[in-house]
Amino acid sequence: MCGIVGIVSTQYVNQALYDALTVLQHRGQDAAGIVTFQNDRFYLRKDNGLVRDVFLAPHMRRLVGNVGIGHVRYPTAGSASSAEAQPFYVNSPYGITLAHNGNLTNADDLARDLFRTDLRHINTNSDSEVLLNVFAHELQKLGKLNPTKDEIFSAVSAVHKRCRGAYAVIAMITGYGIVGFRDPNGIRPACYGVRETEEGNEYMIASESVSLSAAGFRLVRDIAPGEAVYVETDGTLYTQQCAESSRLNPCIFEHVYFARPDSIIDKVSVYKARLRMGETLADKILRECPDHDIDVVMPIPDTSRTSALQMAHRLGVKFREGFIKNRYIGRTFIMPGQKLRKKSVRQKLNPIDLEFRGKNVMLVDDSIVRGTTCHEIIQMARDAGARKVYFASAAPPVRYPNVYGIDMPSPQELIAHDRTVREIQELIGADWLIYQDLDDLISCVSDVNPDIEGWECSVFDGYYITGDVDDAYLARLDAMRRDEAREASQVGVPSDNAIIDLHNDED
Ligand SMILES: O=P(O)(O)OC[C@H]1O[C@H](OP(=O)(O)OP(=O)(O)O)[C@H](O)[C@@H]1O
Numbered sequence: 001m002c003g004i005v006g007i008v009s010t011q012y013v014n015q016a017l018y019d020a021l022t023v024l025q026h027r028g029q030d031a032a033g034i035v036t037f038q039n040d041r042f043y044l045r046k047d048n049g050l051v052r053d054v055f056l057a058p059h060m061r062r063l064v065g066n067v068g069i070g071h072v073r074y075p076t077a078g079s080a081s082s083a084e085a086q087p088f089y090v091n092s093p094y095g096i097t098l099a100h101n102g103n104l105t106n107a108d109d110l111a112r113d114l115f116r117t118d119l120r121h122i123n124t125n126s127d128s129e130v131l132l133n134v135f136a137h138e139l140q141k142l143g144k145l146n147p148t149k150d151e152i153f154s155a156v157s158a159v160h161k162r163c164r165g166a167y168a169v170i171a172m173i174t175g176y177g178i179v180g181f182r183d184p185n186g187i188r189p190a191c192y193g194v195r196e197t198e199e200g201n202e203y204m205i206a207s208e209s210v211s212l213s214a215a216g217f218r219l220v221r222d223i224a225p226g227e228a229v230y231v232e233t234d235g236t237l238y239t240q241q242c243a244e245s246s247r248l249n250p251c252i253f254e255h256v257y258f259a260r261p262d263s264i265i266d267k268v269s270v271y272k273a274r275l276r277m278g279e280t281l282a283d284k285i286l287r288e289c290p291d292h293d294i295d296v297v298m299p300i301p302d303t304s305r306t307s308a309l310q311m312a313h314r315l316g317v318k319f320r321e322g323f324i325k326n327r328y329i330g331r332t333f334i335m336p337g338q339k340l341r342k343k344s345v346r347q348k349l350n351p352i353d354l355e356f357r358g359k360n361v362m363l364v365d366d367s368i369v370r371g372t373t374c375h376e377i378i379q380m381a382r383d384a385g386a387r388k389v390y391f392a393s394a395a396p397p398v399r400y401p402n403v404y405g406i407d408m409p410s411p412q413e414l415i416a417h418d419r420t421v422r423e424i425q426e427l428i429g430a431d432w433l434i435y436q437d438l439d440d441l442i443s444c445v446s447d448v449n450p451d452i453e454g455w456e457c458s459v460f461d462g463y464y465i466t467g468d469v470d471d472a473y474l475a476r477l478d479a480m481r482r483d484e485a486r487e488a489s490q491v492g493v494p495s496d497n498a499i500i501d502l503h504n505d506e507d
């Protein structure tokens with residue numbers, strides 16, 4: 001679930017891009033990149049690491065120009081190597097750089113066509129490099145020295161015809177401007193905003209509205225599914241629907257876990273949606289167990305805080321912070337490798353024993369995916385002296401892989417896959433486990449914006465909206481990307497600092 005941003009400004013954009021990426025850091029912790037443009041030259045810095053580690057003062061000084069794009073990465077395709085950090089660059093036509101959030105489901109076919117038919121070379125295993133080359137090829141085919149907005153929109157239309165899967169994209173075209181677009185289902189989020197200055201309007205396109213508000217941009221609106229927003233370097237903005245048919249089916253997991261609560265996505269306040277998740281979950285508890293003996297409700301920081309607070313309120317039970325989060329440890333779910341994830345849960349969360357001793361505690365998390373967090377946490381609660389440990393998930397059981405930009409490629413790694421709730425309860429060691437129902441989750445988000453036509457809920461119901469994901473595709477994905485397969489493929493591979501890549505700036 002990467003984060004993307006692009007800015008057209010009346011002044012240098014380096015600091016504004018850096019700040020926006022910091023605000024989007026929760027969407028990707030593996031790598032970060034910024035590219036700016038000035039006087040016929042791109043200036044690129046990208047590497048593995050957090051935003052604060054990748055961009056040091058000398059890098060920032062050299063990222064000159066009033067136009068630029070940025071990316072924070074959480075890999076879902078290819079490898080975690082710095083060579084696959086984004087933005088990607090292609091020199092023809094014009095010089096284009098691109099930042100992508102999502103995952104293409106036909107990347108292999110496209111890569112083959114790009115080589116055989118379009119005579120283009122792809123240098124990594126990243127689907128985002130494929131996407132960039134499809135866009136570049138479609139723009140090049142038009143054969144114009146100075147592309148107009150219509151030609152740029154027509155290249156986006158061609159991308160929609162060729163690419164399948166999920167993609168929210170921001171591309172920068174040398175000397176012309178930035179273009180942002182969303183796939184025809186609008187699976188991944190993207191919005192744009194404006195900042196009025198004396199020198200003229202400045203625009204930002206970004207994954208989440210929080211990066212606009214933090215930088216003083218006013219949210220104009222979300223990019224519609226299939227639509228493109230093109231901002232020229234002089235600040236002129238054009239929008240156009242570029243897909244033949246489109247229907248808004250945003251990813252529901254953004255509201256459960258990925259997005260920041262202070263973002264508004266497709267006119268739904270993530271915060272409000274999470275409050276409602278807490279309410280509906282409390283109602284289910286009261287339905288199933290009206291005589292419950294819960295003494296205290298506790299969130300598993302960070303994401304479940306909002307839902308847990310509202311759940312306690314609805315139940316009329318005390319809300320307590322029993323786990324303290326180490327503010328220097330990032331999100332564990334998006335860390336690469338199970339060993340690191342497991343170790344990090346213990347480093348990240350520490351119990352306050354007096355809140356547990358002799359009590360029946362209801363622990364609340366936003367979701368249970370691999371079960372890494374709840375397994376560790378329940379043991380910690382017992383060690384801290386809890387009498388009974390109950391566990392509630394604000395999302396339904398995650399039973400199916402994700403192919404649209406969340407790195408959950410393998411059903412075997414999902415604790416709820418092929419298991420009943422009772423079996424999961426035993427496996428994680430809880431005295432009672434309760435999950436949100438999918439209909440309730442959908443109503444928590446839909447009631448906030450009834451205009452949303454459908455939700456991308458594949459991790460809960462196994463239905464893949466793009467219609468091209470079959471068992472054979474899922475089996476290939478599993479074989480290629482499950483943890484063991486990735487670990488095995490790393491044997492004998494040089495460490496990251498030995499990686500040689502193209503287009504990267506010096507350290
Ligand atoms: O069942 P699992 O595989 O452990 O995945 C689910 C957990 O991972 C996430 O937390 P994370 O630490 O990534 O982020 P947070 O601090 O935003 O809650 C999520 O909020 C759950 O706590």
Ligand SMILES: NC(=O)CC[C@H](N)C(=O)O
Binds near residue numbers: 073076406
């Ligand atoms: N999580 C994402 O959006 C990933 C983008 C792209 N598929 C990559 O792996 O870099």
Ligand SMILES: [Mg+2]
Binds near residue numbers: 301303304366
């Ligand atoms: Mg969490």
